[in-house]
Amino acid sequence: MPDFDNPAVADVLDTVGDLLEISGADKFRFLSYHKAAHALRAFPEDVMTLAAEERLTEVPGVGKKLAASIMALVDSGTFPELEAITAELPDTLVELVQVPGLGPKKAKVLYEELGVASVDDLETAIAAHRLDGLGGFGPKTIENLVAGIDAFRRHRQRALIADVLPFADRIVSAMRELGGTVDAAFAGSLRRRRETVGDVDVIVASTEPEAVMQAARTLPRAERIVAGGETKTSIVTTGGLQVDVRVVAPEQYGAALQYFTGSAEHNVALRAIAKGMGLKVNEYGVFRIADDVRIAGATEDDVYAALGMAMPPPELRENTGEIAAALAGTLPRLLELSDIRGDLHMHTVATDGKSTAEQNRTKAAELGYDYIAITDHAANLRMVGGLGVDALERQWELIDELNSRGDGPYLLKGIELNIDDNGDVDYDSSVLARFDIVLASLHSGWGQSRDVATRRVLRAMENPFIDVISHLTGRVLRRRDPIDLDIEAVMAKAAETGTALELNSYPDRLDLDDAHLRIAKRAGVRITLGTDSHEATQLGYMTYGVGQARRGWIEAAGVLNTLSLDGLRAQLKRGRAV
DNA sequence: GCCGTTTTCGGCCCGACTGTTTTCAGTCG
Numbered sequence: 042m043p044d045f046d047n048p049a050v051a052d053v054l055d056t057v058g059d060l061l062e063i064s065g066a067d068k069f070r071f072l073s074y075h076k077a078a079h080a081l082r083a084f085p086e087d088v089m090t091l092a093a094e095e096r097l098t099e100v101p102g103v104g105k106k107l108a109a110s111i112m113a114l115v116d117s118g119t120f121p122e123l124e125a126i127t128a129e130l131p132d133t134l135v136e137l138v139q140v141p142g143l144g145p146k147k148a149k150v151l152y153e154e155l156g157v158a159s160v161d162d163l164e165t166a167i168a169a170h171r172l173d174g175l176g177g178f179g180p181k182t183i184e185n186l187v188a189g190i191d192a193f194r195r196h197r198q199r200a201l202i203a204d205v206l207p208f209a210d211r212i213v214s215a216m217r218e219l220g221g222t223v224d225a226a227f228a229g230s231l232r233r234r235r236e237t238v239g240d241v242d243v244i245v246a247s248t249e250p251e252a253v254m255q256a257a258r259t260l261p262r263a264e265r266i267v268a269g270g271e272t273k274t275s276i277v278t279t280g281g282l283q284v285d286v287r288v289v290a291p292e293q294y295g296a297a298l299q300y301f302t303g304s305a306e307h308n309v310a311l312r313a314i315a316k317g318m319g320l321k322v323n324e325y326g327v328f329r330i331a332d333d334v335r336i337a338g339a340t341e342d343d344v345y346a347a348l349g350m351a352m353p354p355p356e357l358r359e360n361t362g363e364i365a366a367a368l369a370g371t372l373p374r375l376l377e378l379s380d381i382r383g384d385l386h387m388h389t390v391a392t393d394g395k396s397t398a399e400q401n402r403t404k405a406a407e408l409g410y411d412y413i414a415i416t417d418h419a420a421n422l423r424m425v426g427g428l429g430v431d432a433l434e435r436q437w438e439l440i441d442e443l444n445s446r447g448d449g450p451y452l453l454k455g456i457e458l459n460i461d462d463n464g465d466v467d468y469d470s471s472v473l474a475r476f477d478i479v480l481a482s483l484h485s486g487w488g489q490s491r492d493v494a495t496r497r498v499l500r501a502m503e504n505p506f507i508d509v510i511s512h513l514t515g516r517v518l519r520r521r522d523p524i525d526l527d528i529e530a531v532m533a534k535a536a537e538t539g540t541a542l543e544l545n546s547y548p549d550r551l552d553l554d555d556a557h558l559r560i561a562k563r564a565g566v567r568i569t570l571g572t573d574s575h576e577a578t579q580l581g582y583m584t585y586g587v588g589q590a591r592r593g594w595i596e597a598a599g600v601l602n603t604l605s606l607d608g609l610r611a612q613l614k615r616g617r618a619v
Numbered sequence: 620g621c622c623g624t625t626t627t628c629g630g631c632c633c634g635a636c637t638g639t640t641t642t643c644a645g646t647c648g
Contacts, residue, residue, distance in 0.1 A: 069631055073620040104621050142637095144646050179639055229648085242648080268647095270636055275647095285648080287635095300633090305648070312632045317624080323633055 044491060045115055046528075047081050047088045047556065053120050054078035054107075059135045060126045063145040063152075077102040079306055083361040085559045087529050089115060133159040141283075142182075142189040150177060164190055188265065195281040199237035201518060203548030203585055205282065206231060209241045212260060212284065219256055221249030223291040228301035232355045234588030236551045237518060240283040242301045246294035257286035293325045295340035300324035306360035307353075314348055314364070322348070356591035376590045380597040382605065383412035383450065384580055386457070386480060386511055386543060386571025391436055392417040393425035396577040398436070398452060402443055404577040405450040412606045413580075414455035414478050415440060416571070419467035421459045422484055428456070430472060437475075451606055453477040457511060459484050462493075464500025466507070473506035478613055480543065480571075482511040483524060491525040498531055502540040508613045509569050510535070511543040512552045519549070528557060532564040539614060541601055542566055544593075546586025547573040558593020567612070569601045 058074030080101045081088065091097045092115045097108035114120040123132075130152065137148045137160060151157040154175060157166050167187060172178045209227040216225040222245055226232070229242035245253045250271065257274035258266055267275040267283065275285045289297040300308065300323065308322075315322045321330050326338025327347040337347035345352040350367035354375055357363035366372045387401055388394035396404075398415050405413045415436065418427040428436065433456075440452045458466040458481040466473075466481055473479060481501045486494060501507055513531065514523030535542055542561055545552045550573065553561065561568060570590065572582040590600070597603040601612055610616045 067620085070620050072631080076621080102621065106620060142646070146645055177639075177645085181638060185637090240648090268636055273635060275636090301648075303648080305632095308648095309632060316632080321633085325634090 051078035051081045131158045140189040140193045142185045199239045216245045221247045243286045244297045245288045246291040250288040253288040296326045296338035297324045299341045299344045307358040310360045378587045380603045383410045385414045385569045387574040394575045400577040404580045410450045412451040414453040416455035416457045419458045421467045460501045464497040480509045480511040481507045495527040499534045502538045509541045512545040535566040536564045551589045555592040
């Protein structure tokens with residue numbers, strides 16, 4: 042039987058949705074596929090389990106029809122609607138509508154009139170002037186498509202949040218300095234702390250809108266102005282990143298921030314609720330439909346209050362349960378950066394790090410931490426000079442010396458072990474017993490089957506000295522797919538053995554992802570946050586881990602390194618065993 | 620295709636900007 046995880050099934054649903062849209066299907070029909078895909082990605086139970094127990098309709102947006110189709114997919118590997126639609130349209134059309142400026146309608150024309158079915162086809166057709174004279178494709182449109190193909194190629198991979206957030210902060214600062222600006226912030230997926238972002242949305246409340254638009258047109262690194270109106274300016278930077286700056290009146294600021302923070306799914310659900318109350322929500326405010334009187338909009342709190350609910354933190358706004366919680370007044374109090382008392386994963390010059398333990402300690406003091414764990418690579422990772430027992434002894438002496446100064450964060454003697462093909466690790470018990478904290482992770486075997494890879498992890502968790510499994514899936518955003526694991530089994534074993542799972546906060550890992558975190562929370566698995574720093578300034582990456590944790594509905598109580606040093610020690614396996 | 624405090628049918632969110640269209644469709648967020 043084929044094995045699918047939730048994202049894999051969601052991808053199929055999205056493909057069908059895109060192709061249905063291109064084929065001209067009813068809007069609500071193709072939207073329902075995307076809606077179900079979105080819900081499935083965030084759903085805390087495994088699709089295979091749901092299918093086996095005939096509980097697929099418990100996923101919001103999955104009804105009888107989609108449940109039956111998903112059953113067919115997991116049983117036979119084929120999705121009936123996908124088979125039907127690809128008989129008429131090639132699935133490469135899905136990439137065609139990824140080109141900025143090219144939507145489903147134009148894609149359909151290109152395919153039917155010229156046989157263009159991919160971005161490569163489009164480029165060839167433009168070069169051969171085959172679009173000239175085609176209805177709806179004037180010279181300006183063709184010019185935009187050429188730029189769109191370029192942007193697609195350069196930027197088809199969404200940018201890492203860490204590469205965009207500092208830049209967005211600078212834009213916001215520049216907007217704040219303009220005369221007439223009352224407030225400014227970035228919105229969109231960046232504000233929701235998605236792990237990658239496609240563009241930057243900046244909202245400015247100002248009494249001098251033209252000054253804001255002028256500033257937006259002349260932003261540093263602006264390479265091309267995509268749109269320049271009275272309320273919205275879009276530019277593309279030299280790095281291929283699109284920045285949209287919108288200006289609104291101060292009394293509209295909260296509504297605009299809410300609206301452009303999204304997500305689209307969150308807003309759709311919100312507006313449906315508004316409608317039921319005789320209200321309308323748009324980027325200018327909340328209005329009574331009956332007399333078009335504006336009743337809220339200056340702040341986001343007002344907007345949500347007008348709809349009878351508390352304000353969900355931006356990280357939760359994905360329409361995956363936050364609206365019900367906001368209405369019921371049961372929103373979680375999410376983890377905050379200030380809750381973090383220490384960083385539990387970092388490397389030093391002893392292996393492949395660039396900073397010394399002392400430099401990491403200095404940075405940790407700046408961040409106000411009570412403790413950090415020095416977790417260099419263990420012996421079997423020879424490539425990066427993994428530490429033998431002699432080297433460990435030297436590192437421990439150094440740590441003892443630093444701790445004896447009594448003036449900074451406490452350094453825990455840690456290690457990042459390698460889980461080998463059998464689930465065994467670098468050192469025997471006599472060595473493992475001497476650490477304060479032990480992490481273990483996969484560093485090889487990316488192509489292994491789910492069964493083999495899962496067995497390695499489960500066996501490692503049974504080791505009484507292994508406190509934490511770090512970067513569970515081994516994924517590297519935009520470079521390496523996650524290893525295929527039976528997440529449900531991993532979570533169950535983690536809960537059973539008291540093994541914590543790390544949320545690796547290095548920007549291109551952010552592993553666990555938000556869906557894993559929700560599963561972990563539900564299973565009662567404890568989480569640790571570590572930056573996996575290889576250089577002292579990278580200890581600052583903790584903010585990205587916290588953002589991801591918040592997306593996963595994680596609260597401070599579920600995170601071990603929100604505890605005091607003694608509290609943390611008591612929760613590690615060696616602390617619990619005695 | 621989904622769903623229910625307007626329930627088993629008939630809804631399903633809303634506006635700015637652009638280009639080509641001479642009155643509006645397509646795209647985007």
